[in-house]
Amino acid sequence: MRVAVASERPETDPLLADAPVDAALVRMTTQPVCSLEAPHRLRPTLTADISVHGDAQLVIAILPGRKFANGAAITARDVASSWSRAAQPAASSPYRALLFPIRGEGRRLSAGTSSRSIELPLSFPWPDLATSLCHPALGIVPPSGPAAAGLGPFTPARAPGTYEANLSFPIGRPFADRLAVAFTDERGIARLWVLKQAQIALGISDERYSISAAALYATYLVFNPAKTGAEFRQAFESVIDHGDLSRSFVRSPSTPMHALLPPSLMPQDAPPRPGPPAIAAPRQLALAFDQSLPDQRSVAERIQVKLHELKYKVSLRPLPRSKLRTLWASGGYDLMLHAVLLPPTPAAALSLAIEASGRHELLSAELPPLGAIANDAERDAAARERAKALAGSLPSIPLYAQALGAVASEEIKGLHADAQGLPALDDAFIATEAPP
Amino acid sequence: MSPARSLTAALLAAVLGQSAPTGGPSTIAPPGSPEVASALGQLAARLARQVAEASPEGPIGLYARADSAELARGFITLLVAELSKAKLGAIAVSAASPDAAEGVARDRGARSLARVSLSLDRGQLEARGDLLSTWVNFWSGKSPTRAPRPAAILQASVSADAQALALASSSIGVGSQSAGGDLNLLGATLVALPLPPAAIAAGDLDGDGKDEIAALTNDELIVFSAEGRVLARRDHRSLPPSPTPCREPFGAVAIYGNPRRIAYFSANRARGEVLAFDLARSSLRPIEPLDRVPLSRGVWGTFTPGQNTFDSEIYFDQKRDRYADHPFSALSFSDGPQSSRDSRSDAAADGGGSLQSVIVFPNGSGLWKNAASRQNDSWRLSGLGAATALVDIDGNRLPDLVTTTALYNPERDELRVLQGGPIEPATRWRGPIPRGRALQMVAASNGMGNPQHVVLGVWLPDGSGELQVFRKVSP
Numbered sequence: 001m002r003v004a005v006a007s008e009r010p011e012t013d014p015l016l017a018d019a020p021v022d023a024a025l026v027r028m029t030t031q032p033v034c035s036l037e038a039p040h041r042l043r044p045t046l047t048a049d050i051s052v053h054g055d056a057q058l059v060i061a062i063l064p065g066r067k068f069a070n071g072a073a074i075t076a077r078d079v080a081s082s083w084s085r086a087a088q089p090a091a092s093s094p095y096r097a098l099l100f101p102i103r104g105e106g107r108r109l110s111a112g113t114s115s116r117s118i119e120l121p122l123s124f125p126w127p128d129l130a131t132s133l134c135h136p137a138l139g140i141v142p143p144s145g146p147a148a149a150g151l152g153p154f155t156p157a158r159a160p161g162t163y164e165a166n167l168s169f170p171i172g173r174p175f176a177d178r179l180a181v182a183f184t185d186e187r188g189i190a191r192l193w194v195l196k197q198a199q200i201a202l203g204i205s206d207e208r209y210s211i212s213a214a215a216l217y218a219t220y221l222v223f224n225p226a227k228t229g230a231e232f233r234q235a236f237e238s239v240i241d242h243g244d245l246s247r248s249f250v251r252s253p254s255t256p257m258h259a260l261l262p263p264s265l266m267p268q269d270a271p272p273r274p275g276p277p278a279i280a281a282p283r284q285l286a287l288a289f290d291q292s293l294p295d296q297r298s299v300a301e302r303i304q305v306k307l308h309e310l311k312y313k314v315s316l317r318p319l320p321r322s323k324l325r326t327l328w329a330s331g332g333y334d335l336m337l338h339a340v341l342l343p344p345t346p347a348a349a350l351s352l353a354i355e356a357s358g359r360h361e362l363l364s365a366e367l368p369p370l371g372a373i374a375n376d377a378e379r380d381a382a383a384r385e386r387a388k389a390l391a392g393s394l395p396s397i398p399l400y401a402q403a404l405g406a407v408a409s410e411e412i413k414g415l416h417a418d419a420q421g422l423p424a425l426d427d428a429f430i431a432t433e434a435p436p
Numbered sequence: 437m438s439p440a441r442s443l444t445a446a447l448l449a450a451v452l453g454q455s456a457p458t459g460g461p462s463t464i465a466p467p468g469s470p471e472v473a474s475a476l477g478q479l480a481a482r483l484a485r486q487v488a489e490a491s492p493e494g495p496i497g498l499y500a501r502a503d504s505a506e507l508a509r510g511f512i513t514l515l516v517a518e519l520s521k522a523k524l525g526a527i528a529v530s531a532a533s534p535d536a537a538e539g540v541a542r543d544r545g546a547r548s549l550a551r552v553s554l555s556l557d558r559g560q561l562e563a564r565g566d567l568l569s570t571w572v573n574f575w576s577g578k579s580p581t582r583a584p585r586p587a588a589i590l591q592a593s594v595s596a597d598a599q600a601l602a603l604a605s606s607s608i609g610v611g612s613q614s615a616g617g618d619l620n621l622l623g624a625t626l627v628a629l630p631l632p633p634a635a636i637a638a639g640d641l642d643g644d645g646k647d648e649i650a651a652l653t654n655d656e657l658i659v660f661s662a663e664g665r666v667l668a669r670r671d672h673r674s675l676p677p678s679p680t681p682c683r684e685p686f687g688a689v690a691i692y693g694n695p696r697r698i699a700y701f702s703a704n705r706a707r708g709e710v711l712a713f714d715l716a717r718s719s720l721r722p723i724e725p726l727d728r729v730p731l732s733r734g735v736w737g738t739f740t741p742g743q744n745t746f747d748s749e750i751y752f753d754q755k756r757d758r759y760a761d762h763p764f765s766a767l768s769f770s771d772g773p774q775s776s777r778d779s780r781s782d783a784a785a786d787g788g789g790s791l792q793s794v795i796v797f798p799n800g801s802g803l804w805k806n807a808a809s810r811q812n813d814s815w816r817l818s819g820l821g822a823a824t825a826l827v828d829i830d831g832n833r834l835p836d837l838v839t840t841t842a843l844y845n846p847e848r849d850e851l852r853v854l855q856g857g858p859i860e861p862a863t864r865w866r867g868p869i870p871r872g873r874a875l876q877m878v879a880a881s882n883g884m885g886n887p888q889h890v891v892l893g894v895w896l897p898d899g900s901g902e903l904q905v906f907r908k909v910s911p
Contacts, residue, residue, distance in 0.1 A: 063677060165742075172683025172704075173742035413844075427683075431844060 001176040004189045004198035013146040014139035015086055015093045016321050018341040020217050020404035021203040023136045024422045028163055030139040030150035036419035039344040040376045042134050045170050055125035060118040068142040069149035076118045080109040082140045092329035094340050095137040097355035100363050101126030126371040128348045135343050153426035154179055174426035201407045205251045213417035214264040215255050215403040219339040220396040222357055227334045231277040236397055238276040239306040246400040249298040254402040260353050260387040262401030265346050282311040288327055289337040291318035296337045344419045346383035357396035475561050475597040477514050482592040483563055484518035490567050490588040492548035495525040497541030502554035507603040511554055542570040548586055556604045559624050559870020562593035596624035598664045598905055619865040623906040627664035632685045632901035633893035634702055638880035639691025641713045647880040649891055650698055652687045657700050670720040676706040680741035692733030699730035703739050732769045766796040770826035770835035792835055796824045800842045823877035823892055829853055829908055831887035838890055840874045849873050851906055869904055872896040
């Protein structure tokens with residue numbers, strides 16, 4: 001199965017590979033302990049069981065015989081260290097918010113009494129923890145390094161961009177025997193498509209997508225109020241139309257965000273635009289963004305132009321994703337485009353949105369009341385309410401949410417998006433000729 | 437991309453593209469639990485509610501018409517009981533027609549009359565009719581004008597079950613399409629499964645002459661009575677996982693031997709089991725582990741690692757045989773001579789009964805083999821659906837080839853009975869299945885000499901499954 005991807009070489013560390021294209025490809029070789037069939041329904045992959053012991057503990061039992069792509073057996077210790085890596089300050093990862101309900105915020109995880117189980121003691125009840133562990137950023141990586149392949153439906157072959165079906169994948173080998181992935185730009189994809197050298201195209205703008213995926217890759221403009229001034233939000237909203245950004249400066253499929261969570265998680269309408277505030281004096285601001293994402297560059301340039309009308313002199317600062325995360329964790333930015341792949345459950349997504357906005361300290365106040373609601377629908381509704389209430393107080397402005405555009409040729413069947421909005425290439429297959 | 441995987445994947449995708457089932461049958465109740473109301477009982481309860489809401493004056497005459505007299509009688513019996521529960525007196529009315537029923541009801545003292553037509557089509561049991569007053573105004577003269585109340589339209593439908601199907605097929609049938617005119621089948625849901633079936637098998641486990649049905653899912657093996665009642669179940673999740681599991685539910689079940697044994701092997705497990713069925717305790721007792729795949733009685737094979745096919749080499753008891761050119765997805769055996777006008781069937785008949793078999797390959801092609809003929813004949817087939825079996829539809833010990841649609845993504849899956857043997861098979865009967873996509877098929881017997889019926893393992897769009905049964909009825 002030949003796949004063309006509109007991307008440079010993607011990130012391979014699950015903690016950094018959160019852009020939809022990156023996450024879709026990393027998902028092929030490195031998966032978390034479970035996958036999501038629906039927002040509140042998980043399917044264990046690496047684990048035999050995820051059991052909840054009251055409100056206070058989650059126990060993860062690891063299936064025996066599971067191996068990394070390099071042949072090493074996967075132990076409970078590997079799983080624990082993969083998770084605690086996300087929680088370490090050195091990782092500078094917003095995805096530590098997913099582990100916040102674990103005692104010690106997940107920084108001191110260790111294997112349980114058995115080498116095949118992990119006990120996760122909770123600081124407070126958090127029913128969404130099990131599904132949060134299915135987030136692609138929490139993929140289980142081998143001790144050799146986070147860039148090495150873990151356990152997924154495919155294993156990297158020697159030839160670059162080639163992946164072989166993993167016969168031992170716990171939920172069954174993928175349908176395709178082999179994936180050949182070409183990394184190029186949209187023009188290159190068009191050429192491969194015409195020459196029939198690609199059967200699936202990922203990350204392209206097209207009028208007709210082959211899959212319908214939830215747009216959960218949310219981009220926020222986070223700002224430092226001390227540097228931007230208190231009137232910045234009003235200034236920004238007065239000159240920037242979120243719909244215009246999504247329509248004209250971001251590749252489809254994308255949708256404007258007018259709330260802390262994207263439209264796929266909470267319904268929202270565009271509020272009336274405020275008038276421009278009185279700006280006392282011109283301000284010099286630096287806008288950091290992810291240099292590997294062309295959409296962010298376009299949006300950053302648009303923001304630069306529009307804020308210039310209000311006497312903000314914005315300089316652009318493209319950074320590699322890892323350095324961007326370090327800058328975010330340090331809080332030493334003026335403005336930053338910060339994108340995160342939200343989980344499909346509103347409460348967990350809210351925790352990540354708060355974290356991405358740089359208000360980690362708010363989690364201890366916001367999450368426990370939500371976690372105390374056992375009913376999924378009621379908890380989701382409460383999280384939406386809190387998202388509405390918090391939107392104006394967080395130092396971030398939601399801009400747009402993106403899904404991964406995927407187009408498949410007619411012979412490709414079964415391609416669909418999972419609950420996380422990522423295409424499941426392992427479920428796609430090439431239709432043989434119709435039976436005579 | 438191996439073709440073996442593509443067809444079932446296609447079928448799965450097709451299933452996922454279909455609409456969700458409505459008004460499904462009862463889900464599985466554990467052995468010993470109170471039985472869920474039958475389809476006929478549910479229909480009677482719904483109609484009784486509609487009658488009661490119209491506040492008719494009693495006693496109420498009940499008249500039902502169906503192509504099967506047994507179905508009509510059974511329904512009236514249940515409807516009388518339901519109305520009695522609602523403290524409404526009801527009497528059954530027999531008449532030649534709905535019009536005549538009005539006069540008969542009046543003569544028998546009924547003050548109201550419910551007239552209902554019953555039909556069973558495409559897996560739905562439906563009742564339609566009306567409720568009227570039989571009281572005649574003395575002053576209306578020669579024209580017996582009706583009173584204005586009660587007057588109501590009665591209509592309800594439920595998913596048919598095995599009981600309704602048995603009643604409907606016990607007399608004259610009401611089936612759908614019949615290509616040749618000599619055969620008609622009626623289908624209904626036998627039982628709902630919590631997960632899609634990976635394999636099914638039929639065999640008489642309790643010696644009553646009727647085949648029980650064993651259904652294997654990714655989690656358990658469930659044994660059902662011919663009527664769809666759970667007799668026993670065994671959770672196989674404690675077995676070690678397969679090092680090369682299959683992405684889809686896949687496996688094999690066989691019922692064989694004396695005393696009867698059930699052998700099963702899920703492609704998600706590293707080994708299978710041989711079980712003994714204990715009817716008195718409603719249990720399945722493990723006899724021994726199994727390291728080979730039970731394809732049929734005395735026929736064993738192996739899974740293609742990670743795929744939904746069996747290896748082409750199979751074993752007849754201990755004798756190895758390269759039975760097919762490629763890995764195959766289904767295999768069906770029949771004992772009788774083939775239903776063919778072709779002279780080659782004579783060779784089989786000379787053998788005094790033969791072992792006919794049909795092998796289905798993932799691309800929809802197949803092979804009809806006659807293991808007992810002098811030439812060990814085999815014929816190529818094409819256009820077979822994933823669910824295919826040899827079934828003695830007529831009860832004459834001549835197997836018919838029964839299959840489902842060969843289309844990739846049909847609007848609705850269908851059942852086809854082919855005739856003319858393997859040389860030039862023609863469609864003898866075809867009709868849609870009630871819902872879902874059929875992935876397995878077996879023939880089940882209802883006693884010696886009776887026609888076999890077709891049992892389908894069906895995957896539903898909501899991720900569950902069900903067993904459906906098709907029986908022969910009069911054309």
